[in-house]
Amino acid sequence: MTLISVENLCVSYQTKKGVLKAVDDISFELEEGRSLGFVGESGCGKTTLGMALMRLLPENGRVTRGRILYGGQDLVQLSDKGIREVRWNEIAMIFQAAMNALNPVHRVDAQLREAIATHEPGISKEALQGRVEALFDLVEMPRERMRAYPHQFSGGMKQRAVIAMALACNPKLVIADEPTTALDVIVQDQILQEIRSIQDRMNISVIFISHDIAVVANVCHDIAVMYAGQIVEFGSREEVFNTPIHPYTRLLLTSYLTLEGDRPAPLEMIGRTPDLIAAPTGCRFYKMCPHASAMCENRAPEYRQATPTHRALCSLTS
Amino acid sequence: MAAIESKTIMRLNGISKTYKASTGLFGDSGQRVIALNDVSLEIGRGEIFGLVGQSGSGKTTMGRLVVKLENPDKGSIRLGDDEVGHLKGAGLKAFRMKVQMIFQDPYQSLNPHLSILDTIAEPLAIHGKGSRRDRRDKVMKSLEVVGMSPGTDYLYRYPHQLSGGQRQRVAIARAMVLKPEFVVADEPASMLDATIAIQLFRLLLDIRERHGVTFLFITHNLAAARYLCDRIAVIHQGEIVETGKTEEIIRAPQHAYTRRLIAAQPKFAYGGAEGKAR
Amino acid sequence: MSNLSERVHLFDRLAKGWAIFRENLLGKIGLTLLVLFALMAVASFFTPLFGPMYDPMTGVDPLISHATGPGWRHWLGTDFIGRDIFTQLLEGAKIAFMVGLSAAFISIVLGTIVGMLAGYMGGFVDMLLMRLADMIMVMPSLLILLLLAALFGQLNIWLIVLLIALLRWPGVSRVIRAQTLTLKERPFIEAAKVAGASHIRIIFRHIMPNVLPLSFLYMTFRVTSAILVEAALAFLGFGDPSQVSWGMMLQWVWKTGHMFQAPYWLLPPGICISLITLSFYMLGRAMDEVLDPRLRKEEFSE
Numbered sequence: 001m002t003l004i005s006v007e008n009l010c011v012s013y014q015t016k017k018g019v020l021k022a023v024d025d026i027s028f029e030l031e032e033g034r035s036l037g038f039v040g041e042s043g044c045g046k047t048t049l050g051m052a053l054m055r056l057l058p059e060n061g062r063v064t065r066g067r068i069l070y071g072g073q074d075l076v077q078l079s080d081k082g083i084r085e086v087r088w089n090e091i092a093m094i095f096q097a098a099m100n101a102l103n104p105v106h107r108v109d110a111q112l113r114e115a116i117a118t119h120e121p122g123i124s125k126e127a128l129q130g131r132v133e134a135l136f137d138l139v140e141m142p143r144e145r146m147r148a149y150p151h152q153f154s155g156g157m158k159q160r161a162v163i164a165m166a167l168a169c170n171p172k173l174v175i176a177d178e179p180t181t182a183l184d185v186i187v188q189d190q191i192l193q194e195i196r197s198i199q200d201r202m203n204i205s206v207i208f209i210s211h212d213i214a215v216v217a218n219v220c221h222d223i224a225v226m227y228a229g230q231i232v233e234f235g236s237r238e239e240v241f242n243t244p245i246h247p248y249t250r251l252l253l254t255s256y257l258t259l260e261g262d263r264p265a266p267l268e269m270i271g272r273t274p275d276l277i278a279a280p281t282g283c284r285f286y287k288m289c290p291h292a293s294a295m296c297e298n299r300a301p302e303y304r305q306a307t308p309t310h311r312a313l314c315s316l317t318s
Numbered sequence: 319m320a321a322i323e324s325k326t327i328m329r330l331n332g333i334s335k336t337y338k339a340s341t342g343l344f345g346d347s348g349q350r351v352i353a354l355n356d357v358s359l360e361i362g363r364g365e366i367f368g369l370v371g372q373s374g375s376g377k378t379t380m381g382r383l384v385v386k387l388e389n390p391d392k393g394s395i396r397l398g399d400d401e402v403g404h405l406k407g408a409g410l411k412a413f414r415m416k417v418q419m420i421f422q423d424p425y426q427s428l429n430p431h432l433s434i435l436d437t438i439a440e441p442l443a444i445h446g447k448g449s450r451r452d453r454r455d456k457v458m459k460s461l462e463v464v465g466m467s468p469g470t471d472y473l474y475r476y477p478h479q480l481s482g483g484q485r486q487r488v489a490i491a492r493a494m495v496l497k498p499e500f501v502v503a504d505e506p507a508s509m510l511d512a513t514i515a516i517q518l519f520r521l522l523l524d525i526r527e528r529h530g531v532t533f534l535f536i537t538h539n540l541a542a543a544r545y546l547c548d549r550i551a552v553i554h555q556g557e558i559v560e561t562g563k564t565e566e567i568i569r570a571p572q573h574a575y576t577r578r579l580i581a582a583q584p585k586f587a588y589g590g591a592e593g594k595a596r
Numbered sequence: 597m598s599n600l601s602e603r604v605h606l607f608d609r610l611a612k613g614w615a616i617f618r619e620n621l622l623g624k625i626g627l628t629l630l631v632l633f634a635l636m637a638v639a640s641f642f643t644p645l646f647g648p649m650y651d652p653m654t655g656v657d658p659l660i661s662h663a664t665g666p667g668w669r670h671w672l673g674t675d676f677i678g679r680d681i682f683t684q685l686l687e688g689a690k691i692a693f694m695v696g697l698s699a700a701f702i703s704i705v706l707g708t709i710v711g712m713l714a715g716y717m718g719g720f721v722d723m724l725l726m727r728l729a730d731m732i733m734v735m736p737s738l739l740i741l742l743l744l745a746a747l748f749g750q751l752n753i754w755l756i757v758l759l760i761a762l763l764r765w766p767g768v769s770r771v772i773r774a775q776t777l778t779l780k781e782r783p784f785i786e787a788a789k790v791a792g793a794s795h796i797r798i799i800f801r802h803i804m805p806n807v808l809p810l811s812f813l814y815m816t817f818r819v820t821s822a823i824l825v826e827a828a829l830a831f832l833g834f835g836d837p838s839q840v841s842w843g844m845m846l847q848w849v850w851k852t853g854h855m856f857q858a859p860y861w862l863l864p865p866g867i868c869i870s871l872i873t874l875s876f877y878m879l880g881r882a883m884d885e886v887l888d889p890r891l892r893k894e895e896f897s898e
Contacts (some may be wrong), residue, residue, distance in 0.1 A: 041511035067494075156375075184538060189582035211511060214584035235457035255513040257541035259568055259583055357766040383791050414792035431805040431816040493789070 002016065003205050004053075004175060006183055009066035011045070011052045017039075018277040022048040024229040025162045026066070030222075032172070035199060035206035037237075041227030043273055045207045049226075050177045053207070054093050055083045070173075088119050092166040094176040101162060102150040104262030105211050109136075109146040115168040129286045130219065135164040139194060156187035160194065165199070177209045192218050213256050217241060222309075225249045226273050228284040235310030245304070245312035283315065325405040327500060327532050328361040328384070333393035335379055353379040354390070354533040355556040361500075366526055366533040368564065370540055370579070377536045378438075381502045385419045386410065406574060415445060418493040422505040423513030424485035434461075438492045445496065449551065460491040463529075464521060468499040485516035490521065502534045507542065519546050540579055544568055552576050623882020629875035633868070637693050640686035650680050652687040652840045663858045675845075676852040676860035685864050688842035692872055695757055695826045695841070702761035704768055708811045711772025712799050717782060726773070729766035737763040738828055744746040746833035753836040753880040756829065760822050767813040775807045809883075816880030827869050842869050 004075050011023035023045045034108050038046040051057050053068060055075060068075040070089065075083060089284055095101055103111060112132045117123060123131075136143050139160040159179060166174050176195070180188040196219055199206055216223060223240040225233040227249065233246040244250050274284045283289070283296045293316070301315040335357055339349035354376045361367045371377040376515045382388050384395065386402065394401050394487055405413050418441075422425035428437055438457045442448060448456065454473075459471035464487040477485055486506060503522065507515035523546065525531055528594065537543050543550050544564055551561040552575065559573040603845055643650045646750065649657050660678040664872070672681040695744030714725040741759055745751050751759075778784060780803075788798050829835045831850070842865035849862045 041513060111500065185540075186372065186578055186582040189584070192584075212584070219585050248325045251513055255516045257512075257539070258585070259544060259580060261542050262584070267561070349801060363782050387786055411792045414790065417790075419787070419790045421783045421787060429784045429788075429802055429805075440788065440793070444792045444794075444797065482894055489787070492791070496791075 001032050002029050005029045005067075005069040007067045007069065009052065009068065010064045011057065012046050012062060012064050013048075013058075014060040014062075015277070020086040021275050021279055022061070022229055022276060023052065024279070026231055027231075028224060028231065028234060030173070030205055030207065032205055033199070034222065035208060035220040036222045037210065037220035037222060038224050038226055039210060039213050039216050041211055041252075043227040043228075043272075043276075044226040046226050047177055050175045050207065050209050052094065053175060054087060054091060056093070073131070088171065089117070089169045090171055091173045091175065092169065092171040094162055094166050094174065094179045096178045100160060101165075102152050107147050107149055107155070112164060113162075115165050117299070119169045128201070131168070135168060138167060138198060139164045154187075155183050155189060155250075159183060159187075159191055163191075163194065163198070167202075167204075170202075171204065173205045173207065175207045175209070178211070179208075179255055180215060181210070181212075188215070195219055196282050213252055214258075215225070226250065228279070229276055230284065230313060232285065232314070233310075233312045235307070239307065239310040243310075245306055245310070246285075246314050247291055247316075249312075251288075283313075290300040325362050326360050327363040327365075328359075328534075329394075329396040330357060330359040330384075331394045331396075333357040333380075333383060333390045333395070335376075335383065335388070335390050341359070352556050353365075353384075356391070357553075357556070359551055359558065359561070361532060361534060362549075363499075363532055364526065365549060366522070366547045368535045368537060368550035369553055370537055370543045370550050371534035371553035372538050372579075374555070375540075375553045377553050378504060380553070381419065381504045381534065381536050384500075384502050385417055386413065387419075390424060405422050411445070414495050415441075416499045417502055418496065418498040418501050420486070420489050420493050420501060420503045420506045421507055424482045424489060425477075425509070427489050428485055430477055432474055433474050434480075434488055437488060441492065441496045447496075453542055456495055457491075460495045462490075463494060463525065464488070464491045466491070470533055473484070481514075482510050483518065486510065486518060490518075490525075494525065494531075497529070498531065500532045500534070502536065504536045505538065506535075508538070516545075522546060540568070540583055552579065597613055613717060620882040622878040626875040626882060628876030629871055630820045630879060632690050633872050633875070634693065636686045636689035640683070640690045643683045643686060650683045652679065652684045654839070655679055655683065663854055663857075663861060665860050667741050672864055673858070675848060675861055676854060681845075681861055681864065684840050684845055685842070685868065687840045688845060688868065689872075691753070691826075691839055691841040692823050692868075695753065695760075696819040696823040696876075697765070698816045698873075699757045699760040699822035699826075702758065703765040703818050703822075704811050706761065706816045707765035707768035707814070708772050708804070708807060710765065711769035712776050712803055712807065714769065715773040715776025716795065716799055716803065722773075725769070730768050732763060733766040735763065738825060741825065742832065742834055745829065750837055751763055751829075753826075753839050756826060756836065757822075760825050764818060766823065768811065769817070771810060771814065772807050775810055776803055777809065779806055813880055816876045816883065823869065823872060823876075842866075 006029075007027050009023060009026045013020045013022055026049060028036065038049065041045050048057070048061070051061075052063055053075070055078075057063070063076050066076065070086065072296075073082070073086075075086065078086070102108070106114075109132050112135060113128050116128060116131055132146065133143060136146055141157065141160050141164070144155070145157070150161070153161065163179070166176075177197070180191050183191065188284065192215065195206065195208075198204065203213055206219070208216055208219050217237055220237060221232070222232045222236050225240065225246065227248045233240060233244065233249045240249060241253070244253060274280055274287070281300060282288065282298045283292070283301045286292050286296045291298065296315055299315065301313050303311045305311045333354050334352075335354040336353045337353055337383060337521045339351050349536065357380065358375075359367075369380060379388075383390050386405070389403070397413065404411055430439070435457055438460055439453045442453045442456060447453065457473070458469040461467065461472060465471050466484065468486055469567065472480075472484075472488075477488070480488065490506075493516075506522075507518050510518065519542065521535060526533060531548075535543065535546055547564050550564050550567060551558050552557070552567070552573065554575045560567060560576050567576060568580065571580055613869075640652075644654070648654075649655045657674060657680070660674050662678065663674060663676050664670070665673045670680045670682065672685065674679055675684070708728065710725050713724040735758070741751075741756070745760065785798060785802055788802050793801070798826065826835065826841060827843030827846070830841050831846045833847055833851075834843055835841060835847070837844075845865040846862070849858065854861055863894040
């Protein structure tokens with residue numbers, strides 16, 4: 001069953017130099033209990049997308065078009081009161097550099113209690129305590145550490161605390177924006193396993209945002225590759241990794257260094273990411289695409305369906 | 319009779335370094351953090367040597383000791399045949415012409431008030447090399463080496479006008495301008511996108527090929543070390559747990575920690591096997 | 597060709613700075629007022645051309661020898677012995693700029709160098725310099741100046757400037773020291789060390805350009821305090837009697853009992869003191885925005 005459906009979403013920022021279209025015409029669907037990964041490099045719009053889904057854009061950002069359909073409502077049109085009810089109760093977020101999201105002067109269990117109590121005002125003290133303990137168990141943090149302060153935790157523990165915060169109100173969807181970026185690879189592995197395990201146990205949907213394609217590959221059923229504000233490829237993990245269509249996806253895959261396989265020969269990148277204030281009319285990847293033709297420069301590409309679940313934004317055949 | 323050039327360019331012997339932990343309310347709390355504990359390494363001329371470790375392993379401290387930003391508490395560092403531990407004054411300055419560093423954060427390692435020309439020319443100016451015109455030529459050549467052509471496009475720009483990848487190239491150009499023998503690269507690509515990072519790595523390989531520079535590549539990413547390095551040392555909590563040829567270590571890790579590192583690496587192969595079983 | 601590109605780029609940066617400045621209302625008002633005062637100060641050089649009657653100190657109008665109101669001969673009237681008030685006002689502008697800018701400049705140079713040295717060298721040097729700064733900072737500068745004036749008789753204006761500067765550098769040195777401490781750890785400073793830069797080079801080529809914006813900001817504050825101190829000294833009768841400053845004018849108004857009889861004489865210098873102080877402050881606030889490094893956004897070329 002479809003949990004969230006995004007249709008033709010456009011998000012822009014007002015900057016001194018003009019209007020910057022950070023997210024341009026994004027559409028996707030996410031089923032209950034499935035996870036979707038957004039992969040792309042800096043400036044592709046993935047973080048903006050995550051924030052837009054929660055209606056947490058900064059002052060100068062706005063959704064200019066499109067709908068975000070959740071629970072029969074369009075989140076874009078929802079009132080402030082309405083979105084506050086959805087936030088955290090239904091959709092929760094793990095922010096980038098989330099470890100800094102913990103208040104250093106409050107104990108961790110107190111912060112968890114506050115998160116729950118804010119969204120469930122009538123809850124009793126005993127019930128609150130029970131919930132907090134359950135959360136600690138859920139993220140496999142020892143209960144003895146409950147009364148600690150954030151700075152007494154290691155990076156991995158802080159991240160678990162932040163995950164616990166996100167799960168505090170039993171959301172149906174969690175948006176995780178680069179949750180493991182600042183962590184060592186061994187701790188990262190543990191956290192990713194944690195996320196996968198929680199997802200399985202609680203049947204939560206996850207939207208996972210990362211620049212690291214391998215991390216996304218480990219956690220997500222489906223992958224959306226983003227470039228310059230657009231989804232350039234969308235498909236299941238197997239489809240995107242085994243049969244990538246879009247040249248940018250292939251570039252990303254070859255740029256990723258692994259411990260097995262041959263040493264990749266990187267493609268020469270001659271261009272720069274396009275200006276999103278005066279976006280080009282043709283394909284945005286034109287300048288860097290090794291297969292580009294004259295047609296690509298002038299004509300905006302359309303989605304080609306390779307399979308019912310796999311599509312790419314490219315004009316080239318084969 | 320020509321001197322036989324030693325194949326080892328850098329020899330580290332019994333290096334130890336301790337830091338005082340944050341002081342208590344009334345002064346030194348007495349807590350000490352052992353950053354490095356009796357570390358020994360040998361790096362061959364023209365090698366790209368990888369020091370692989372996670373945060374807190376001591377790898378960054380190692381890099382700083384090698385370029386003499388700090389001095390070890392115990393142990394010796396030899397560049398070629400010379401002991402460099404007690405260098406001061408002119409001797410230290412001469413050392414600095416031979417050993418350089420590329421820093422991790424491209425957004426902080428360039429002085430925001432200096433133009434690219436001034437930034438790259440700085441080492442030349444410090445060591446009094448050539449006239450202003452000579453230096454400008456050398457800077458142009460350096461920019462070409464790092465793939466920023468035509469150099470004239472970049473000379474008068476300022477760091478905030480460049481992307482992270484470009485800034486890092488400028489940092490490399492600055493490190494190369496004195497034609498050093500040995501360069502420490504401290505996580506040079508960890509703050510860059512993967513597609514930019516791999517180009518930077520290619521650049522380092524290229525520089526090694528053409529100019530015979532030896533690199534100490536410090537990283538937390540074993541896969542990056544595999545791409546770049548001939549030999550690696552795995553460092554954990556201030557100690558070297560394993561050293562050897564990169565491929566051998568990855569194929570047949572001897573130490574438990576190395577095995578954990580390898581197991582934790584997110585795996586997938588392009589066009590091949592999948593990630594871990596769900 | 598290289599010099600041309602350099603000049604073009606410098607101009608480009610100045611133009612950008614100006615553009616940001618222009619958008620700031622406070623800055624515009626402050627700058628306008630200051631330009632006005634500067635014009636007054638410049639005009640004071642030309643007043644003797646209008647005749648000996650218009651000399652601020654000695655120019656006594658032969659026809660008038662008492663305080664009179666504004667009129668055609670004397671735009672703001674005359675003081676108690678018939679000297680033109682408007683010329684005195686212009687002269688006061690010159691003195692204000694002279695005193696303000698010199699005292700501020702000297703104290704900023706001192707404070708910046710001390711701050712950088714203390715922050716960069718740390719340890720004993722730091723402790724010594726900061727204890728010295730602390731001692732001077734707690735001294736009441738106006739009181740000390742008054743005491744010195746009382747001890748040595750009237751003080752020469754340049755001596756006043758020097759003393760103000762010597763008593764006021766600690767404030768800026770603390771701020772510069774704090775800034776230096778954070779800069780010291782930045783990678784680009786370490787890169788300079790690795791390249792072989794000497795301490796002097798690092799301080800003056802790498803640290804100084806990064807603290808100068810802060811220095812300039814504090815300079816605007818110092819200018820206001822210097823002007824006020826000089827005005828206070830002059831008003832209390834301890835200024836340089838050979839200089840016609842606004843404070844001195846106020847002293848004359850008060851001493852000769854014209855406080856309530858001659859508003860045309862009392863008000864102009866008082867208003868000028870307030871306005872020039874205000875305008876320097878507004879300028880400082882606007883410059884803060886121009887020079888703030890946070891404004892250097894991540895701009896990509898192309």
